[in-house]
Amino acid sequence: MKLIDIKKSNGIALITGASSGIGEAFATELAAMKHDITLVSRRQNKLEQLAKDLREKYEINVNIIIADLSTEQGIESIEEYIKNTPNLDLLINCAGFGLRGDFHNLNKDQISQIIDVHVKSSTRFCRAAIPVMRDRGYGYIINVSSLAAFFPFKGSAIYVATKIYLVYFSKAIQKEVRKYNIKIQALCPGVTNTGFHYTEAFKDFDRSTVPKHLWMQPDSVAKKSLKALKNKKVVYIPGFKNKVIGVLTQIGNLFAP
Template sequence: MNAENNFMGWENPGSALITGSSSGIGAEFARQLAQQGFNLILVARRKEKLDALSKTLQEKYSNDVEVLVADLSNISDNKQVISRINEIENLDILINNAGFGILDNFLQIERMKHVEMINVHFTSPVMLCHATIPGMVRRKRGVIINTSSIFAINKDSSLIMYTTTKSAVAIFSELLKVKVKGTGIFVQALCPGFTYTEFHDTDAMSGFQRSLYKAEQWMKAEEVVSLSLDAVKSKSVIFIPGEINLVEGKNLRKKKLKKYLNCEWL
């Protein structure tokens, strides 16, 4: 695979570790990065889904595609992922993408579910970034994409913990970029709006109706991922895919969005 075939223009693309790659946006990152010649480490809980994706991608592209079953709400499972990270010679890309929503009021949600969300959306990305960055600094190249959400921009109080954790990972990404300046590492906080995935089909999201939102508000995972990869080298850490999300965001929080988009203070 030659350099112009991958989004970074790298000779010899190395490995990419993608959390939440058993479905949706994470699985699509896996497909697009496999096509670009990266070897993959797929992380999520549903082994059968990861195995099926791994088999398809290995057959199609002849890359190494490894499966790592982990529940990232558990610290011990994050430590196991880190043990594997420590063994990988050429981890070029880390995509912290695992996530879930809960459609209920703060007090109605079981207390430990809030802790699980904090761990999956924030603790895990922090732990995995901490483990991955030293190798990237040594090799003078790397890409970190942390999947946040448009909720981090619009600050929707109806989903307090989702908004808070996604905001935390966005701020963490912005400050991380300052810390890794000059090391060859690129950082992005991907902030998608409504995307067709399994996200809204879980038990915890039952009651959510896609049809209540305009069709043009929805994006396909393929589009979100290819726009995200294209934007990795841009100045702004916060990346909002899709014109519709920029417009919606502008209408809701014109001032704040402008501040984020310009990111002059980074």
Template sequence: MTRAENKGTAVVTGASAGMGEVYADRLARQGYDLILVARSEEGLARVAQQVLDATGRRAEVLAADLADPVQLRRVEAVLRARQDLTLLVNNAGVGSVAPLLGGDADAMERMIALNVTAPTRLSYALAPGMVERGGGAIVNVSSIVAVATEMMNGVYGATKSYVLAFTQSLLHEQGPKGLRVQAVLPGVTATGFWDVLGHPLERLPADIVMNVDDLVDAALAGLALGETVTIPGLHQGERWTAFEAARRELSGLFGNARPAARYLPG
């Protein structure tokens, strides 16, 4: 197969299945070589072979549990030493449908490690080099629960709200220096995510479940359009634009030396 234009190397976490696997395929077809990160070395090897067979692109495998601090730092060190990295897709994550105080606190801590700490540290590892080399892109997979925080487990929603806020702040700080940043907010997507949660997709209305290929294709289209926030399932894009405008306007009203009149005595 004829190789597409070389766009450098993309790092995809959670790349052994689901959204990560589709990202690997699409990015290879766009002209990226790949570094694939996930816990399952067998799954990564399968995806890497698929990429090679379909596109001729090289896909390196880096098996690691990003929720483990030692393994995460090993991945950071490997990536920080590379000079060819032009795209990072922070896709690895875990969720929960347990009630906020009904879950295992250790499981919630692991969720925070994977959903919050890992994308933060990997972004810290790659962003400075990208800026120094003249640009690159970081894609952070968040969720619609970043906004609709009541929909699922509260810790899960909080982690995805963090990812959205981190993305917006990263763009504010590093965007003028040439770094592109995108947060992707999927809704219900047809991946193994739901089986892991013990909540099969068959229990959900079919008209709210998006095909994973459609989801990733839409996310990459949003990246090409220069969107900071891409919500594939939101058809009324102007509603998000209005929401963001209202949020920014409201944030400018917070800084006052005196409390509001409603909080004053009498």
């Protein structure tokens, strides 16, 4: 692969889930590199404020698109944008949320929504972006999975299943698109200080049960992920402790009943 240095390209990066947490951190990192960006999420006020701050601070072009990625209409609007953006050189599929509880008790609409946001939208955006990046001669795609993808733990069946989909999907398409100079990363963060654990799904979750030293900051996750785009490996686990957990878990899975 002969990739262009993302810091020196004059392309556009599209980031879903940019209104908060890891997606917002990606937007800020890329803006600091003077990369033009397009931000996607549902909360218009958050995106407008972020876009204004980044334009003023870094003098870059920032577009915003308000879209609910759990709807076909929302997905189609982003697909159209991707197809009509010939200088797209980085796609970050980061939008996501948690869903907890025994599978058979989960709300069926929420099951559909999480599958649509994590699996359907990421898949459709990759499908739209690959021909654009192929024609441009290079490109990067980051699919935000999770360290939880390797933990099939009870109470998180749908979340972990959608996240392991992103791991295998990313690995398989990397083999297909290497010849077009397109690099795919399946980013697998461990616990990260964002809005993720402050939603209704986590209302009974005691954050103090996770040791303090395991929590990462979203800006560190985004920085490490962007730096790791030059690596050959598809799966990227940010943070040394998370890497150790990831390796041990995958070994454990081989022997688990």
